[in-house]
Amino acid sequence: MLLQNIKETRLYLKEQKRLGKSIGLVPTMGYLHEGHLSLIKKAKDENNIVVVTIFVNPIQFGPNDDFEKYPRDLKRDYNLALNAGADLIFNPSVEEMYPEKSKSFVVVQELTDNLCGLSRPGHFQGVTTVVSKLFNIIPADRAYFGLKDAQQVAVITQMVKDLNFDIEIVPCPIIREEDGLALSSRNVYLNSNERQSALLLSQSLCKAEELIKMGENNAEKIVDSIIASLERDSNCNIEYVKIVDFNTLKDLKILKNKFLIALAVKIGKTRLIDNIVMEVD
Amino acid sequence: MLLQNIKETRLYLKEQKRLGKSIGLVPTMGYLHEGHLSLIKKAKDENNIVVVTIFVNPIQFGPNDDFEKYPRDLKRDYNLALNAGADLIFNPSVEEMYPEKSKSFVVVQELTDNLCGLSRPGHFQGVTTVVSKLFNIIPADRAYFGLKDAQQVAVITQMVKDLNFDIEIVPCPIIREEDGLALSSRNVYLNSNERQSALLLSQSLCKAEELIKMGENNAEKIVDSIIASLERDSNCNIEYVKIVDFNTLKDLKILKNKFLIALAVKIGKTRLIDNIVMEVD
Numbered sequence A, B: 001m002l003l004q005n006i007k008e009t010r011l012y013l014k015e016q017k018r019l020g021k022s023i024g025l026v027p028t029m030g031y032l033h034e035g036h037l038s039l040i041k042k043a044k045d046e047n048n049i050v051v052v053t054i055f056v057n058p059i060q061f062g063p064n065d066d067f068e069k070y071p072r073d074l075k076r077d078y079n080l081a082l083n084a085g086a087d088l089i090f091n092p093s094v095e096e097m098y099p100e101k102s103k104s105f106v107v108v109q110e111l112t113d114n115l116c117g118l119s120r121p122g123h124f125q126g127v128t129t130v131v132s133k134l135f136n137i138i139p140a141d142r143a144y145f146g147l148k149d150a151q152q153v154a155v156i157t158q159m160v161k162d163l164n165f166d167i168e169i170v171p172c173p174i175i176r177e178e179d180g181l182a183l184s185s186r187n188v189y190l191n192s193n194e195r196q197s198a199l200l201l202s203q204s205l206c207k208a209e210e211l212i213k214m215g216e217n218n219a220e221k222i223v224d225s226i227i228a229s230l231e232r233d234s235n236c237n238i239e240y241v242k243i244v245d246f247n248t249l250k251d252l253k254i255l256k257n258k259f260l261i262a263l264a265v266k267i268g269k270t271r272l273i274d275n276i277v278m279e280v281d
Helices: A006-018 A034-047 A074-084 A123-137 A147-163 A184-187 A192-213 A219-231 B008-017 B032-044 B072-083 B123-136 B145-163 B186-190 B190-212 B219-231
Strands: A023-028 A047-053 A088-090 A103-110 A140-147 A167-174 A236-245 A259-265 A271-279 B024-029 B049-054 B089-090 B106-107 B144-146 B168-172 B236-245 B257-267 B270-280
Touching: A006 A023, A006 A047, A006 A088, A006 A103, A006 A123, A023 A034, A023 A123, A034 A047, A034 A074, A034 A140, A034 A167, A047 A074, A074 A088, A103 A123, A103 A147, A103 B145, A123 A147, A140 A147, A147 A167, A147 A259, A147 A271, A147 B106, A147 B123, A184 A192, A184 A271, A192 A259, A192 A271, A219 A236, A219 A259, A219 B270, A236 B089, A236 B186, B008 B024, B008 B049, B008 B089, B008 B123, B024 B032, B024 B123, B032 B049, B032 B144, B032 B168, B049 B072, B072 B089, B106 B123, B106 B145, B144 B145, B145 B168, B145 B257, B145 B270, B186 B190, B186 B270, B190 B219, B190 B257, B219 B236, B219 B257
Parallel strands: A023 A047, A023 A140, A047 A088, A140 A167, B024 B049, B024 B144, B049 B089, B144 B168
Antiparallel strands: A103 B106, A236 A259, A259 A271, B236 B257, B257 B270
């Protein structure tokens, strides 16, 4: 089923809750790939009803970002989502979600100071605000987010805890192509040459993983090795390469406990991100 | 019934919702007076279950505000609330509401730029954050707020609309003593001399109302007349006297449509607020 209206969506889902059904929510910006489908399948395993939202949220894009040209294909998404197990696709218009300029925002501090929060000011405020709106519209028991956006998962988990949202956040692993490229709706922007360069993201992370497994624990040295790998390719324009504590997202000098190696790189005009999570004693 | 734990409160209220009961919420900081009781009674008229929350919210007080000495009397409040029709009093500790320093906040812009928002920076962020938390804990159908805090009502109404909270905000009229003093938990701070001076708040608003009814529509002249009334008493230390559009809370020069005349005055060490809403053609 496809609904584009908040009132109808709420009415339908309230009735499902009244019938005792559990609801899993998969918020997306559409142009679904296997990463999204893995979230939908997991949500279907764990809930009676799965709601997939498809909404390209303008307020999480900066003025120079790709809001206008972000890929959209509702018909394709609708079929993919249904086949993966979705019961309801909620696809509101911008006017339905923002009938007037919003004066209210949800902000998460500290966790948004680093990584993508640093290079995309306002991005996470847009994310936490729209996710709060979706949580208020859809009475979900669980919401599923991919760890490719590791910072997003951390920020939303913090928000849910701090603001007492009655929902469980379920982080799900990154899905990759066979050659290692992390799935992203933005991969469609890449030409074949850029597609080849984009492999360097996952490859440089793999090399870093090996270095760490061999005993390297100096974050700067590991970051430098990643940067060196990326800089060898003239298509790669590094936005950041960072190693941060998994819980605080603050920069680490010496690796310890659970940490995140995260990077953002422009390949031509396409901004891609990737990361791995590791743990050392 | 008294509950102090979020989990138990949620469990109990979810069961009530499952049974089809409607829930009215009256958020308070306790030390209940007839103003609060009027909200509870109205909530009882309109809902099956009434939840009164009693929580002195530290994050809406500034460093020089009266958080520590704010009056508290749970036993008295409990009995007053029950007698007025409350079914559940939710009285969490600060540790229950903020187990760690919150990183997440709800902010409402523009409407918080004037009046109390101007003189109490951070106050409304504290209010909207705690009210969001309460809305997420308590699955209420309606929430009741007194119009003495007219700006608070405007800000929360905006937040509910912008963030799609599934709750109706019910604004309720100011309750006054027979001599006109607006009820406030902070009135207990006043000595008998200050109590007399405090009457000037409502009296100066009444005079302004008369001026307007006689045809005065110049906001500055009306504000000046209120200031003149207040300044005659050396106990009165004016924080602000303003006439603002009821919807935007922006300063008016010429009265039109629906507007709010609002003032904040320190009587000795006690900060009091009062207001009236009027409409002209």
